[in-house]
Amino acid sequence: MVGLSKDGYHGRTVSLAVRNLSRVVLLAVCFATVIGLVTGTFLRVLQWVTFLLWETVPAAIAVVPNHPLYTVIVCTVGGITLGLGRLHLGDHPGDVEELLAEIRAGETVDHDEISKGAIHSLVSLAFGASLGPELALLAIGGGMSSHALVRLQYAMRTAWTGTIAGTSTSFSDLRFHATGGLDHPVERNDIPPVPRWWRWIPGLAAIVLGVTALKVAAGSGLHFGYAVPEFGSTNPTRRLAAAALFGALGGFVSVLYLRFRRRLQAHRGTGDHLMRSTVGGLALGFAGAVTPGLLFSGQEAIGALFAGLPLPAEALLVAGVAKIMLVGLMLETGWKGGPIFPLLAGGAATGAALAQIVPGVGSVVGLTAMMAGVPVGELPRPLLIAGTVALFYSGSLFIVAGIGAVAGTIVVRTVRKVGK
Numbered sequence: 175m176v177g178l179s180k181d182g183y184h185g186r187t188v189s190l191a192v193r194n195l196s197r198v199v200l201l202a203v204c205f206a207t208v209i210g211l212v213t214g215t216f217l218r219v220l221q222w223v224t225f226l227l228w229e230t231v232p233a234a235i236a237v238v239p240n241h242p243l244y245t246v247i248v249c250t251v252g253g254i255t256l257g258l259g260r261l262h263l264g265d266h267p268g269d270v271e272e273l274l275a276e277i278r279a280g281e282t283v284d285h286d287e288i289s290k291g292a293i294h295s296l297v298s299l300a301f302g303a304s305l306g307p308e309l310a311l312l313a314i315g316g317g318m319s320s321h322a323l324v325r326l327q328y329a330m331r332t333a334w335t336g337t338i339a340g341t342s343t344s345f346s347d348l349r350f351h352a353t354g355g356l357d358h359p360v361e362r363n364d365i366p367p368v369p370r371w372w373r374w375i376p377g378l379a380a381i382v383l384g385v386t387a388l389k390v391a392a393g394s395g396l397h398f399g400y401a402v403p404e405f406g407s408t409n410p411t412r413r414l415a416a417a418a419l420f421g422a423l424g425g426f427v428s429v430l431y432l433r434f435r436r437r438l439q440a441h442r443g444t445g446d447h448l449m450r451s452t453v454g455g456l457a458l459g460f461a462g463a464v465t466p467g468l469l470f471s472g473q474e475a476i477g478a479l480f481a482g483l484p485l486p487a488e489a490l491l492v493a494g495v496a497k498i499m500l501v502g503l504m505l506e507t508g509w510k511g512g513p514i515f516p517l518l519a520g521g522a523a524t525g526a527a528l529a530q531i532v533p534g535v536g537s538v539v540g541l542t543a544m545m546a547g548v549p550v551g552e553l554p555r556p557l558l559i560a561g562t563v564a565l566f567y568s569g570s571l572f573i574v575a576g577i578g579a580v581a582g583t584i585v586v587r588t589v590r591k592v593g594k
Contacts (some may be wrong), residue, residue, distance in 0.1 A: 253455020305511020424547020472519025
């Protein structure tokens with residue numbers, strides 16, 4: 175190492191490393207807190223606007239909440255508003271795969287994807303889109319994080335360079351060239367790679383503070399945990415077998431859903447954004463007028479299913495299939511949102527219906543396994559799906575959801591291989 179003896183390095187490294195690393199940690203925490211607050215604020219504003227449209231305004235004009243005509247009008251206005259926004263602001267944000275590809279490649283997400291994508295997502299979700307908030311959260315949180323990560327990586331490199339050179343780095347140093355302001359300049363090739371622990375400590379601190387800020391800012395707009403009854407079957411083998419069966423059925427439903435989306439894409443043409451979004455709003459309005467539970471992401475509906483929604487199997491089956499089809503229609507008409515939560519809801523309703531028909535399968539097992547199997551066509555990550563189910567509903571569902579998601583993924587992949 176240039177300009178630094180071995181004894182001098184070992185004598186000063188510990189305290190120097192702590193000082194330099196503490197500045198990086200503080201910078202990471204500041205970035206994460208801001209990102210968490212902004213993302214959480216989006217969820218809180220979404221909750222406020224949704225309550226305004228669907229509770230406050232109907233009460234002010236003496237309309238019964240979920241009145242069919244009011245539902246059609248609101249959803250259609252939402253489609254027109256979204257279409258105008260897409261025409262004048264651009265079609266932001268892109269889909270989940272595009273955003274994830276940019277972030278994984280280490281690229282920074284365009285500012286329009288973040289700001290204008292947040293506006294379009296807010297309009298879509300508040301006006302009742304049968305979609306989830308995950309696309310908006312990815313565009314806002316992931317997009318801001320991509321910019322923060324570039325700066326944080328530069329700061330970590332700068333602080334590590336200062337430690338190797340035996341120089342304390344200031345916050346101003348972290349904003350400039352890696353060797354700027356150092357008393358003992360160090361050539362880039364002479365600097366050992368930044369160790370993992372130097373990256374992990376700021377990363378872990380950022381995650382903890384970021385999630386905390388997100389929850390505080392979101393308030394009741396972000397809800398975890400529902401009351402889930404005990405599994406009906408006390409036989410673990412039967413429970414796991416039922417989970418695999420219903421997960422495979424969910425995978426089959428996922429295949430049909432993907433084919434339905436491809437058919438919609440084939441007939442989509444090059445129609446303008448305004449027309450497509452308005453058509454989507456009309457379809458959403460009529461669906462919501464018939465069955466209000468088809469509106470929004472369906473997270474609350476899943477909680478009601480776990481609580482034992484008193485509906486016959488036929489009604490649950492129709493509602494589940496309609497929910498799944500509506501997700502595809504929303505996405506292909508340009509409404510902005512994520513497909514995972516509504517597909518979970520559609521799978522849950524379908525699983526609850528089939529659990530009433532198939533003897534010996536508890537409703538919780540059937541509901542959970544099929545709920546996890548349906549989204550695998552859009553998100554072929556069984557552990558991520560199972561973790562989502564466990565996080566938002568109950569940790570006791572993780573194993574059953576994991577088996578269902580794995581079984582569904584196998585079905586989807588098998589069908590794709592056979593179709594090639």
